[in-house]
Amino acid sequence: xxxxxxxxxxxxxxxxxxxxxxxxxxxxxxxxxxxxxxxxxxxxxxxxxxxxxxxxxxxxxxxxxxxxxxxxxxxxxxxxxxxxxxxxxxxxxxxxxxxxxxxxxxxxxxxxxxxxxxxxxxxxxxxxxxxxxxxxxxxxxxxxxxxxxxxxxxxxxxxxxxxxxxxxxxxxxxxxxxxxxxxxxxxxxxxxxxxxxxxxxxxxxxxxxxxxxxxxxxxxxxxxxxxxxxxxxxxxxxxxxxxxxxxxxxxxxxxxxxxxxxxxxxxxxxxxxxxxxxxxxxxxxxxxxxxxxxxxxxxxxxxxxxxxxxxxxxxxxxxxxxxxxxxxxxxxxxxxxxxxxxxxxxxxxxxxxxxxxxxxxxxxxxxxxxxxxxxxxxxxxxxxxxxxxxxxxxxxxxxxxxxxxxxxxxxxxxxxxxxxxxxxxxxxxxxxxxxxxxxxxxxxxxxxxxxxxxxxxxxxxxxxxxxxxxxxxxxxxxxxxxxxxxxxxxxxxxxxxxxxxxxxxxxxxxxxxxxxxxxxxxxxxxxxxxxxxxxxxxxxxxxxxxxxxxxxxxxxxxxxxxxxxxxxxxxxxx
Amino acid sequence: xxxxxxxxxxxxxxxxxxxxxxxxxxxxxxxxxxxxxxxxxxxxxxxxxxxxxxxxxxxxxxxxxxxxxxxxxxxxxxxxxxxxxxxxxxxxxxxxxxxxxxxxxxxxxxxxxxxxxxxxxxxxxxxxxxxxxxxxxxxxxxxxxxxxxxxxxxxxxxxxxxxxxxxxxxxxxxxxxxxxxxxxxxxxxxxxxxxxxxxxxxxxxxxxxxxxxxxxxxxxxxxxxxxxxxxxxxxx
Numbered sequence: 076x077x078x079x080x081x082x083x084x085x086x087x088x089x090x091x092x093x094x095x096x097x098x099x100x101x102x103x104x105x106x107x108x109x110x111x112x113x114x115x116x117x118x119x120x121x122x123x124x125x126x127x128x129x130x131x132x133x134x135x136x137x138x139x140x141x142x143x144x145x146x147x148x149x150x151x152x153x154x155x156x157x158x159x160x161x162x163x164x165x166x167x168x169x170x171x172x173x174x175x176x177x178x179x180x181x182x183x184x185x186x187x188x189x190x191x192x193x194x195x196x197x198x199x200x201x202x203x204x205x206x207x208x209x210x211x212x213x214x215x216x217x218x219x220x221x222x223x224x225x226x227x228x229x230x231x232x233x234x235x236x237x238x239x240x241x242x243x244x245x246x247x248x249x250x251x252x253x254x255x256x257x258x259x260x261x262x263x264x265x266x267x268x269x270x271x272x273x274x275x276x277x278x279x280x281x282x283x284x285x286x287x288x289x290x291x292x293x294x295x296x297x298x299x300x301x302x303x304x305x306x307x308x309x310x311x312x313x314x315x316x317x318x319x320x321x322x323x324x325x326x327x328x329x330x331x332x333x334x335x336x337x338x339x340x341x342x343x344x345x346x347x348x349x350x351x352x353x354x355x356x357x358x359x360x361x362x363x364x365x366x367x368x369x370x371x372x373x374x375x376x377x378x379x380x381x382x383x384x385x386x387x388x389x390x391x392x393x394x395x396x397x398x399x400x401x402x403x404x405x406x407x408x409x410x411x412x413x414x415x416x417x418x419x420x421x422x423x424x425x426x427x428x429x430x431x432x433x434x435x436x437x438x439x440x441x442x443x444x445x446x447x448x449x450x451x452x453x454x455x456x457x458x459x460x461x462x463x464x465x466x467x468x469x470x471x472x473x474x475x476x477x478x479x480x481x482x483x484x485x486x487x488x489x490x491x492x493x494x495x496x497x498x499x500x501x502x503x504x505x506x507x508x509x510x511x512x513x514x515x516x517x518x519x520x521x522x523x524x525x526x527x528x529x530x531x532x533x534x535x536x537x538x539x540x541x542x543x544x545x546x547x548x549x550x551x552x553x554x555x556x557x558x559x560x561x562x563x564x565x566x567x568x569x570x571x572x573x574x575x576x577x578x579x580x581x582x583x584x585x586x587x588x589x590x591x592x593x594x595x596x597x598x599x600x601x602x603x604x605x606x607x608x609x610x611x612x613x614x615x616x617x618x619x620x621x622x623x624x625x626x627x628x629x630x631x632x633x634x635x636x637x638x639x640x641x642x643x644x645x646x647x648x649x
Numbered sequence: 650x651x652x653x654x655x656x657x658x659x660x661x662x663x664x665x666x667x668x669x670x671x672x673x674x675x676x677x678x679x680x681x682x683x684x685x686x687x688x689x690x691x692x693x694x695x696x697x698x699x700x701x702x703x704x705x706x707x708x709x710x711x712x713x714x715x716x717x718x719x720x721x722x723x724x725x726x727x728x729x730x731x732x733x734x735x736x737x738x739x740x741x742x743x744x745x746x747x748x749x750x751x752x753x754x755x756x757x758x759x760x761x762x763x764x765x766x767x768x769x770x771x772x773x774x775x776x777x778x779x780x781x782x783x784x785x786x787x788x789x790x791x792x793x794x795x796x797x798x799x800x801x802x803x804x805x806x807x808x809x810x811x812x813x814x815x816x817x818x819x820x821x822x823x824x825x826x827x828x829x830x831x832x833x834x835x836x837x838x839x840x841x842x843x844x845x846x847x848x849x850x851x852x853x854x855x856x857x858x859x860x861x862x863x864x865x866x867x868x869x870x871x872x873x874x875x876x877x878x879x880x881x882x883x884x885x
Contacts, residue, residue, distance in 0.1 A: 111756060113799050114712040128779075171780040174770025174833065176788060176795050183782035208795070214711060215795060222769035256749065285706040321709045400866070401709060404728055405683070521695035564699040569665050570750040573699040 076261045080105045081488040083250060083265040085237045085292065088115030089213070089473035090452030090480075091271035092220035092229075093166075094434075097481025099227040102488050105263065106224075107232045107252055109287055113221050116273050116285045117473065120213025121397065122190060122326030123205030124170075124474065125467035126163040130184045131203035136160040138195060139204060141642055143468060146192040146355045147425075147461020148602035148612065149644035150305070150620070150637055155432045155457045157640060159468075159475045166474035167206050175219040177208050178394075188394075189329040192355040192465040198649075201353050205467045210324050210397045216470060235261065236575055238291070239504040240268065240448075241496055242299050245438060247448035248494045251501040253508065255575065258568035260501040260508075266491050267447050267484040270296070270428060270436075271477065274453040276309075278583045279421035280532040283315055283322040292454040293427060294582035297589060301448075302439060302624040302633070304456040305426035306586075307594035307604045310464055311537050313359040315420025316405055317378040323398050323417060325466040328352045330394055332383040334359070335414065336371040342379075347649040354649045357463040357603040360419040364537050373416065380414035387411075419537060425464055425603065426593075427456040429622065429635075434480025440622040440635035447487070447494075451480040458620060461637075462602020511577045516560030520577045523554050523561065527580075527587060535591055540607050544595040551588045558584060592630045593621045614644050653679045656731060658689055660701065661741040663748045674698065682732035686719060689731055689738065703752035710864055713800035716743055717752050723802040723862040743805040745814065759801050762817045766825040766843055771836035787832040794827040794872050796865040803859035803869050809852050816852045817844070819859035819869045826872040829879060838883070845880050853877070 080103045084091045087108035098104045108115065127134040139160040144151045171177060171185060178186040187203040195202040208215040224231075232252065239251035241262075249265040272292025276284030297303050313334070314323040328334070333352050336342045346362040347354035354362075367377050383391055388411045391399055395410075402410045428450040429437040435444040436455075452473040459472055530550050534543035558581060565573040599613035600606050622633040658676045663669070676693045687705055694701050703726070704714040710728035717726055718741040720734050731738070746754035772781075797820065804810055804818035825844055829837045844850045850873055859869035 110706055110712070110714065111760075114706050114714050116707065116712075118798070119707050119709070119711045168776075168778075168780055172776045174772075174828070174831065176791070176827075176831070177780070179783055179785045179788050181785065183784045183787075185780050209792075211711075211796065214798070218795075218797075225764050226767075226769040285712065286708060287706045319709075397711075404710070404730070405685075407683075519695075520699075565702075567664070567666055567700070567750075570702050570753055572702050573694070 076259060077264065078105065078261060079264045079493065081265065082267045082269070082484050083107060083263045084269045084271060085250060086115070086271035086273060086452070087112045087231065088271060088273050088452065089117035089216050089220060089470065090477035091269065092224055093474055093477030094269050094271060094451060094481030094484070095229050096220065096223055096227070097478055098485055099224070099229045101485055105230050105232060107235045107237055107263065109234065109236045111233045112231055113217060115217060116288060118214045118217040119285070119322065120216070120470055121210040121322065121324035122329060123188060123207035123212045123467050124167060124216070124470035125190065125193060125204050125465070126167040126206055126471065127160065127204060128164060128167065128185060128187060128206065130180055131187045132195065134195065134202055134204055136164065138197060138202070139193070141197050142193050143459065143465055144461065144642045145198070145647060146465040147463055148647055149618065150458065150461030150601060152458050152638040153640040153642060154638050155459050158432055159459050159471060162475045163471040166478060170216060170219055170474070173219050173223050175208065175215050177206060188326055189353060190466045191325045191328065191353045193467070194350065201350055205326065205329065207326065210326055210395045213470060237295065238578065239501070240295050240299055241500050242445070243494065243496070246446040246494055248496045251504050253575070255570055255572070258571060260505050262496070262501050264493060264496055266488045266493055267449065269434070269449040269451060269480055269484060270454055271450070271452045272454045274424050275586055276421045276424070278527055278531050278587045279536065280528040281315060281320040281418065282421035283312055283320050284421065289579040289583055290586045291579060291582040294585045296428060296436070297585060297625060300625055301436060301445060302429055302622040303426060303589050304429035304620050304622055305458060306424070306590045306623055307597050307621060308425035308462045308602055309421065309590065310356055310423040310425060310603045311360040311419040312356055312422035313363055313419055314381050314417040316401065317416035317418050319405060320420035321401055321405065322420065322422070323381060323401070323415060324395070327381060327383055327395055327398060330390055331386050332381055335380040335382050336366045337373040337375070337379070338371055342366050342371070350649045355463055355465060358649070360537050361605060363419055378416045378418045381417045382414040383410045384412060384414065421536065423464055423469060424453055425456065425460040425462065427454045430455045430457055432457060432479065433483035434476050435483065439624065440633040449480045449484055451476040462604060508574065508578060511561065511563065512566060512574050514560070514562040516562040518557045518560045518562065520561055520563065520580050523557055524580050524583070526550070527554055527583060531587055535594060538605055538607055539594055541595065544591055547591045548588070548595065551584060551591060555584050589623045589630065593623050593632065596632050597621065618644065654682055654735060656680055656689065656735045657737050658693060659737065659739045660751065662751050665750050674701070680731045682730070684731045685727050686729045686731060686734065686738060687715060687726040690726060702750045711798060713798035716800040716802040717741065718743065723806045725800060725802070725864045728864050743801060745805045745811050756801065759804060759820070762821040763799065763824055765817065766821050767836055767840055768824045768828070770828060770831065770834050772833055773835070781833050783832055791827050791830040793867050794823045796867050797823050797827070798865060800864060802862040802864055806858040806862035808856060808858065809854060813852065815848045817848050819873065822850055822873050822876055823867060823869055826876055829876060841880050841883060844876055850877050850880065
């Protein structure tokens with residue numbers, strides 16, 4: 076089926092819906108989502124959205140920008156960071172005006188809490204900057220944005236999987252989507268396309284990421300020659316529920332929770348003496364891995380404890396109700412009286428489709444845009460998170476850059492025309508689906524995926540080495556070969572989720588390769604990318620962004636300088 | 650304590666192709682007692698039968714995708730542990746919706762009812778430069794109903810909804826409650842009028858199934874009662 080829209084937004088999470096609210100009523104708009112609206116992963120964000128409102132303590136956007144840059148280990152583009160930290164204030168007020176039920180201070184203003192890496196006066200002490208709604212801030216953002224979309228009659232295509240992007244002569248002309256309900260392919264012919272497809276953490280074994288986060292929003296453009304920036308930087312959140320990876324918000328430590336090793340020691344005293352358990356996530360995850368390696372896990376196992384018991388029932392149940400429920404449901408533990416077993420969990424891709432600060436996707440490291448193509452949120456790399464994202468800044472990112480991308484698209488569609496697309500634009504991806512659907516091979520999706528996830532966790536997670544990354548690349552090559560022989564049992568046309576999963580696995584393999592190739596080349600340690608064989612940051616050689624791009628001869632790596640405005644790189648100590 | 654256990658998953662199937670066949674499939678699954686029912690479903694899909702079809706995404710009770718009937722009760726598969734429903738786990742699609750395939754149901758009528766109650770803040774006064782003020786006490790009044798994840802477990806547990814599909818149902822009323830009692834909203838009268846209609850709150854017979862079914866622990870029946878009371882207060 077053929078559709079024609081001025082603007083097509085792929086993804087109905089916080090970035091996509093925020094952009095939709097800039098476009099609806101002003102341009103012909105469609106929002107395509109592989110889930111139902113309100114099911115997107117934004118809804119699982121817990122602790123808050125960072126903005127220097129100063130409702131609890133003195134604060135300023137400059138301090139927020141400094142913390143973001145330092146937290147990102149100086150790999151952030153500082154012009155974009157300064158913009159984000161200024162604009163975050165207005166986007167939080169936008170959300171409040173649309174009805175978001177923020178928790179409130181005694182005098183009725185938006186309440187704020189402390190969060191990892193957020194400090195007053197350029198690193199002096201923690202500051203309450205995270206605006207929150209109990210521990211379901213992302214849920215409330217997603218609901219509030221969807222409510223506004225309902226109010227404005229935004230057109231959704233739920234359970235449509237975008238499987239190809241139409242790029243001709245460096246211009247984006249639309250996308251191809253697979254409709255789960257019918258098995259039909261739809262061509263969306265568009266003047267402008269926004270990818271707001273979220274993350275890709277499902278290629279790790281232990282992850283906080285939803286099943287949906289298989290990363291085709293990265294992989295589909297990547298396959299068409301669009302670069303991926305800084306893919307080697309993948310954040311592991313310190314407090315995932317042991318074995319399950321379900322997130323326990325950093326807000327739990329913002330409220331005063333502490334991490335303990337198997338000997339009952341508050342080990343962060345040794346790693347970050349100033350801000351302790353509120354150090355950035357990369358540092359805490361590394362510290363946790365070190366404690367476990369050195370035999371100080373709990374009962375010699377690979378987990379540690381998050382202790383909230385000293386906070387008291389009132390604080391825990393009122394300010395952290397959801398994570399209390401998770402602990403009770405999944406662990407049979409009451410955090411009021413017992414510490415929670417936690418381990419680092421694959422959480423967030425700092426890298427993604429390279430964009431400028433209006434969300435325009437860049438064609439290469441020279442900064443030339445792909446006309447008609449925008450990206451925002453986790454699948455994009457502006458870069459505001461650098462080598463390690465600070466807590467609360469993902470929600471800031473999706474609101475600020477969702478809004479700016481939407482505005483930029485609106486300007487563009489007013490002055491541009493629909494380009495020409497071929498009538499058989501969907502044929503190549505249709506053939507790929509048909510090949511999988513009718514394959515008589517003997518490889519299973521489940522076993523290839525399990526191996527990918529286990530090996531990625533082992534060789535390309537918190538600690539990395541040249542040997543491990545090289546072995547991982549070999550493994551990916553082997554899995555890719557086996558993937559060519561993958562077969563499924565479900566031959567149905569309607570609701571064939573097995574077929575979709577098999578296709579998604581192909582995307583995961585391509586994406587894992589981009590990560591591993593980028594990581595192997597970067598012979599330094601910075602932020603979330605830690606090389607045991609190169610344990611120091613190396614600004615003279617590596618203060619630059621990686622651009623990985625598919626060419627006929629394999630993945631080509633290019634580099635782009637980091638934009639520095641006012642914060643000169645310094646050693647990162649907390 | 651975490652010894653693996655043998656469970657039998659019995660799933661009600663529906664194939665929309667081939668003439669719309671309905672049948673039951675049984676699978677023997679080894680599971681940890683603390684596995685989620687969703688993990689057991691995944692085991693089946695990935696190892697035993699790739700044709701089994703169900704929705705899921707976040708896998709920890711926030712996205713609202715995997716509501717289904719588990720041993721006769723509406724629950725989320727990702728928030729129900731195997732040990733609590735073992736050894737025989739019977740899974741059926743939510744009742745009262747059209748089944749599309751296996752555990753997939755048509756959610757459109759559900760979202761239609763949600764949209765019918767004006768589920769968005771209405772306030773046309775000029776926006777202040779900063780936030781509107783709201784005291785913690787004012788916010789507390791509607792805190793509970795802001796937790797709704799639109800999973801439909803409540804609405805599809807309601808016998809009134811089963812017998813009268815025009816009834817707006819608990820989830821829509823919960824979302825109306827969230828705005829009716831929000832001190833910043835100005836459209837309470839319009840929402841109360843919608844809920845005072847034939848399809849509205851008076852259909853509720855205070856059965857409490859909805860409260861029992863809610864995976865978020867929302868006191869759904871109480872919210873419905875509060876809306877009924879608000880309508881009565883307006884009349885007198």
